[in-house]
Amino acid sequence: MGQAKTIIEKIWNKHVVHEEEGKPDLLYIDLHLVHEVTSPQAFEGLRMSGRKVRRPDRTYATMDHNVPTVHRNVIKDAVSKKQMETLKANCEEFGVDLADIDHPDQGIVHVIGPELGLTQPGKTIVCGDSHTSTHGAFGALAFGIGTSEVEHVLATQSLWQSKPKTMEVKVEGKLGTGVTAKDLILAIIGKFGVRFGTGHVIEYTGEAVRNLSMEERMTVCNMSIEAGARAGLISPDETTVNYLQGRRHTPSGKEFDVAVDEWLSLASDEGAKYDQTVSIHANEIEPQVTWGTNPSQSVPVGGNVPDPLEVAEDADGVQRAIEYMGLEAGQSIQSIPVEHVFIGSCTNSRMSDLRRAADIVKGGRVHEGVKAIVVPGSQTVKQQAEAEGLDTIFLTAGFEWRDAGCSMCLAMNDDIVPPGERCASTSNRNFEGRQGNGARTHLVSPEMAAAAALEGRFVDVRKFASAVGG
Amino acid sequence: MEPLKQHTGLVYPLNRTNVDTDQIIPKQFLKRIERQGFGQFLFYNWRFNEDGSKKEEFSLNDPVYEGASILVGGENFGCGSSREHAPWAIQDFGFKVVIAPSFADIFYNNCFKNGILPIQLPIETTENMIKEAEDHPYELKVDLEKQEVTDGSRTVSFDIQPYHKEMLLNGWDEIAVTLTYQDKIDQYEQKLS
Structure with a gap:
């Protein structure tokens, strides 16, 4: 040995x-x-x-x-x-x-x-x-x-x-x-x-x-x-x-x-x-929402946007991020309205992601003024999801059901979030301009994105019975 | 690749942390299939308004930094996407040296493939350089052989892997170097099958 x-x-x-x-x-x-x-x-x-x-x-x-x-x-x-x-x-x-x-x-x-x-x-x-x-x-x-x-x-x-x-x-x-x-x-x-x-x-x-x-x-x-x-x-x-x-x-x-x-x-x-x-303890973790312009800038869904005057480091960066995101210091996450929802990307576009999002969406309706799209990670995922009827669930609720690609994660194709508009996204980067010049990205799980689509703002997905196995 | 041994140039200070490669070169410019011509798109969304006019408030548009060839940035410079379009844009814009307290790994590595010297220095030093350069035209002289940066009155030394150093000093084509180890790769592959 x-x-x-x-x-x-x-x-x-x-x-x-x-x-x-x-x-x-x-x-x-x-x-x-x-x-x-x-x-x-x-x-x-x-x-x-x-x-x-x-x-x-x-x-x-x-x-x-x-x-x-x-x-x-x-x-x-x-x-x-x-x-x-x-x-x-x-x-x-x-x-x-x-x-x-x-x-x-x-x-x-x-x-x-x-x-x-x-x-x-x-x-x-x-x-x-x-x-x-x-x-x-x-x-x-x-x-x-x-x-x-x-x-x-x-x-x-x-x-x-x-x-x-x-x-x-x-x-x-x-x-x-x-x-x-x-x-x-x-x-x-x-x-x-x-x-x-x-x-x-x-x-x-x-x-x-x-x-x-x-x-x-x-x-x-x-x-x-x-x-x-x-x-x-x-x-x-x-x-x-x-x-x-x-x-x-x-x-x-x-x-x-x-x-x-x-x-x-x-x-x-x-x-x-x-x-x-x-190390980190799993039981301390709650559903997260990013508020800023880098992926470390997240809080639990019950939390608030931080105050630059109270952060331990990089107060300028925090201030810049809050301004870019069009938020206010201390604002509650659940008060933030969303105009776009993107379920997709190499982070969260596989069968289990789509199934869990569909569980939340089932029987619901996309909130007025929200444009929501589901982009399966591959054509194989797309076919399988269709075989399980997930496309019908999303389409019935008012989501768009798309073909596979990176799509709105980085907006190199036509799937772009317009300047100043806000997106609940299951992707991986909330950098300035990532989803379109001037676009504001909040990173979340597929369940949280689905819930935001229905409510038109961020909500704690645990209030949906389907998210907690009810 | 052009060898880089010594370089003296004007400093452009970019006092921001976590400058990601999406900022260095936004995605709409990644569709080109050429390697050249990316400089015009450097920091595009910071430099230009929607209508293509210059954003006066962004410091790189300030004429005092015209011709700057040494960029001094903040922590975690070049984080995010692996796009080599970022160093292509930096180099094509005219920068030869990037100094920061820390770099993201892929960006750091990509610099050497394009004749750019990334130098990691303690944050006190970089912050001081940024302050100087924001205050008045500030020149630095970089000597790769000696691994030193000086502004004439203060000299600091920096670390660099010998491999990276030699690559820049000689302007090597890395693939040509690796192909001299072809028999080793052959042997390795024979073991695999």
Whole structure:
């Protein structure tokens, strides 16, 4: 028996191609996910240097950021259209599999990777997208990279990376009813701030994390980047194995049994040491709503917008955020009206997210003056939701039911929140202008977004019987 | 990539924390398939009104900072999206050095691929630089070889990984470097199958 190791060290050690004193390690990349926005300049770089994609079989592409979510046979925006056509041409030229806009597997890259079983425990996974941390839910080491690194991985299937520091985020106890994985990660970032993870890979541990489903784990790991972490992951267990069994790219038969043994052996050893450990109690967490312009600026739904005169640090930043958001210091969260509701994004657009939101919506009616849209994370999710009748529930209540894509999370397509208007959003970033220039974003769980759609303002979702299992 | 050894330039102070890459380059400009020409969109929503006119109150529009090539910012500079369009915009606008008390990891890494030197310095130092630059035209001289920043009267040293330092000093094409390890990658892949 060697020294007790974390899953982070185990995966790292298995992937070192070359190490040398005074240099980062050359790390092998098992899976490279590609989308239309951060790849064109990388493919162009390959072309200009006469290089090839080293492992097209370890590369998988889709279109998600730019795609329209209605009338998708006509792409009105010529620049978006060109970007999508460029990805298609690049994939054809370099032999990369692509789920394009017409493909039944198309969807948000961080939704379809797991869905297709491409995402597996122990893999190193990269994508030119910061929310690649999502795949860490499976016990993979998954992180976002820039376009130069995309080109580097295309050409060499490897990256120079310095060994990250490790951090354990321990979540003791149980989440209350009506309190979700989204509230958990917002509460973690709210407590420790937007840069507590810088330079680290986070492993989420503890009873509350073990109890999360795979989809909930993806929500938590997805927002690791919002804590500044290079990646976030969760050691694989039975929940992971059960999710993966039978997926298209997952091994089957005897090979699956071999894979499972290997996957489970990756879990952090008892007594493994982390460079840092922080903890939070799940039972203290309540449904969260962000009031500001970074994801740490959240309070429980029963709370108030803070007063810049009373905050411990960055009073100027708090003041700026309150002004941008068009709020007043001390204002109660439940008094804030919303004009838009967005249920979607790589954080919260999977089947369980839509089911839980539909439970709240069922039999209700979208409040007058509210424009509410549901954007499934993938065309597969969309089909499954329709098979379960969720589309009817949303449509009957007055929601719009869309095709899959990143949509209003970053408003690169036509799904834009107009200047000065306010959106309850299940996405991951409430930055200034994120959902449209001058748009005001409040991050919440799918249940909380659904409730806000019906009431026209933020309300405590726990007052809905369906949220507390009644 | 152009090597960067020494640089002397005017400081532009941006006294804000958590400047995210959505602010550095808003999403509507990410649809281009080229690498060049992003400078005109730098801090777009802070610099321009809806109608395209300049926002006078935003300091980068102040003529005193025209030609600035060293940006000094606040904590957690470059957080958020991995978009390399952010360093492309910063570089294309004319900045060669970004100084901050802390950087987000992906942005920090992206800088080196584009010939930009990100320098992490203690917050007391960066706040002082910001104060000076808000007060009067303030120049800094950065020496990468010596790992020093000086304003003529005060000199501070900074840390940088030797790998990053060499990459900038030599203006390396990182892929060409990695391809010299191709046999190692081959060997690794043989073990996999």
